[in-house]
Amino acid sequence: MPTVMFDLKRLGDVKAPPGFAERVLAQAGMADSYAVFETVLGPVYVAWNRLGVSAAMRSKSSAEFEQWFREDIGRRLVQADPPAGLASRIEDQLQGKRRMQFDLRGLTPFSQAVLRKTLEIPRGQVRPYGWIAREIGHPAAVRAVGTALANNPIPYFIPCHRVIRSDGVIGNYGGGGPEAKKNILTLEGVQLKRLQDLARAGLRYEGVRSTRVFCFPTCYHGRAARQENFVFFHDESEARAAGYRPCKHCRPAEVA
Amino acid sequence: MEVTERAFERLVRDHQDRIFALGLALTGNRHDAEEVAQDTFLRAYRALVTYAPERVRDLKQKAWLHQIAVNVVRNRVRGNRPRLVELNGSEPDARTGPEEDVMRKAEIDELAARVACLPPRYREAVVLRHVQELSYAEVADALGQPVGTVKANVHRGLKLLRGEDHADGDV
Numbered sequence: 090m091p092t093v094m095f096d097l098k099r100l101g102d103v104k105a106p107p108g109f110a111e112r113v114l115a116q117a118g119m120a121d122s123y124a125v126f127e128t129v130l131g132p133v134y135v136a137w138n139r140l141g142v143s144a145a146m147r148s149k150s151s152a153e154f155e156q157w158f159r160e161d162i163g164r165r166l167v168q169a170d171p172p173a174g175l176a177s178r179i180e181d182q183l184q185g186k187r188r189m190q191f192d193l194r195g196l197t198p199f200s201q202a203v204l205r206k207t208l209e210i211p212r213g214q215v216r217p218y219g220w221i222a223r224e225i226g227h228p229a230a231v232r233a234v235g236t237a238l239a240n241n242p243i244p245y246f247i248p249c250h251r252v253i254r255s256d257g258v259i260g261n262y263g264g265g266g267p268e269a270k271k272n273i274l275t276l277e278g279v280q281l282k283r284l285q286d287l288a289r290a291g292l293r294y295e296g297v298r299s300t301r302v303f304c305f306p307t308c309y310h311g312r313a314a315r316q317e318n319f320v321f322f323h324d325e326s327e328a329r330a331a332g333y334r335p336c337k338h339c340r341p342a343e344v345a
Numbered sequence: 346m347e348v349t350e351r352a353f354e355r356l357v358r359d360h361q362d363r364i365f366a367l368g369l370a371l372t373g374n375r376h377d378a379e380e381v382a383q384d385t386f387l388r389a390y391r392a393l394v395t396y397a398p399e400r401v402r403d404l405k406q407k408a409w410l411h412q413i414a415v416n417v418v419r420n421r422v423r424g425n426r427p428r429l430v431e432l433n434g435s436e437p438d439a440r441t442g443p444e445e446d447v448m449r450k451a452e453i454d455e456l457a458a459r460v461a462c463l464p465p466r467y468r469e470a471v472v473l474r475h476v477q478e479l480s481y482a483e484v485a486d487a488l489g490q491p492v493g494t495v496k497a498n499v500h501r502g503l504k505l506l507r508g509e510d511h512a513d514g515d516v
């Protein structure tokens with residue numbers, strides 16, 4: 090008789106498996122999960138929760154990613170098996186095929202607006218910082234836009250690398266420095282040399298003679314035009330004076 | 346909200362071993378035990394966020410969690426029947442803590458599987474009383490049964506575990 094009761098008591102001494110509490114907290118939405126994914130950019134650490142992808146970084150190790158996440162995002166983080174389909178969604182997002190959900194809680198409304206606007210820049214194109222500022226209704230806040238983009242918690246996925254200075258300087262990049270930014274843009278098909286040659290000559294906009302529309306030089310609109318039909322402008326007033334209107338796709342200036 | 350989250354994290358850390366052990370004894374394998382324990386805490390969380398702070402503070406956590414866990418197991422059995430393969434033996438599990446050596450783990454799992462084979466009403470009573478070591482009054486509370494019923498079920502359950510004849514005990 091005592092042996093059965095003694096055995097049962099031992100059954101009560103069993104410990105929960107390692108990481109159990111963290112998994113529960115993640116399921117309750119109180120912790121984010123993360124895993125490392127092999128992508129076109131190499132291994133990228135990605136964190137997610139039930140609202141969507143919450144952070145990404147090309148960290149060297151789990152420890153480095155966890156530390157960065159703790160300092161930058163401030164929530165709990167648990168290494169986990171990714172849900173089915175996340176790997177392919179990540180690939181699609183990086184190739185511009187599909188949009189994924191992001192969790193931008195914890196960022197200021199201004200930063201959120203900047204990042205949401207950045208998501209609208211198509212792959213293979215770039216925009217100046219001032220464009221974001223104008224589009225989100227804070228035309229004077231160009232520097233603040235730069236700060237918000239530099240602190241983008243989800244680089245690569247939210248394409249802050251597609252925002253560059255209007256003088257053609259590539260600018261700094263939170264996702265791995267200016268070199269990484271150049272590499273990613275080249276990977277996406279941006280002709281950096283052409284872009285920088287134009288910027289150095291002070292030419293910001295590109296117009297097409299046949300349509301009388303002017304665009305940012307990377308805009309896909311008018312891509313089919315013949316080379317001899319391109320004209321270039323230093324600024325908006327020059328383009329308008331020549332009888333050109335701003336493109337409705339890349340919106341280089343407010344449509345009058 | 347912030348307060349509830351901190352209270353919940355404490356709740357999980359304080360009771361995870363106890364509730365996992367309960368799941369193991371009631372289901373007979375570690376895989377289902379983890380599912381039961383996770384479900385239990387998630388249900389607890391969903392309830393906690395609706396409670397007023399005083400109610401959270403005055404909660405008898407242990408009894409409350411046991412009650413939830415028993416209901417989770419009851420609902421599972423109703424929904425998806427446990428797979429027989431798992432009831433018969435111990436599953437290999439990579440997530441075993443270093444504190445449990447292989448021999449001991451195998452013994453424990455075998456015992457858990459035996460307990461899980463008891464009829465539900467005996468199993469619940471025996472597990473809460475002798476694995477979780479609740480008082481008869483607490484067991485009665487958690488199961489929503491009179492103390493006398495619980496005592497009788499514990500007695501019969503132990504008899505079955507010892508391999509004594511079931512019919513004998515009922516006479």
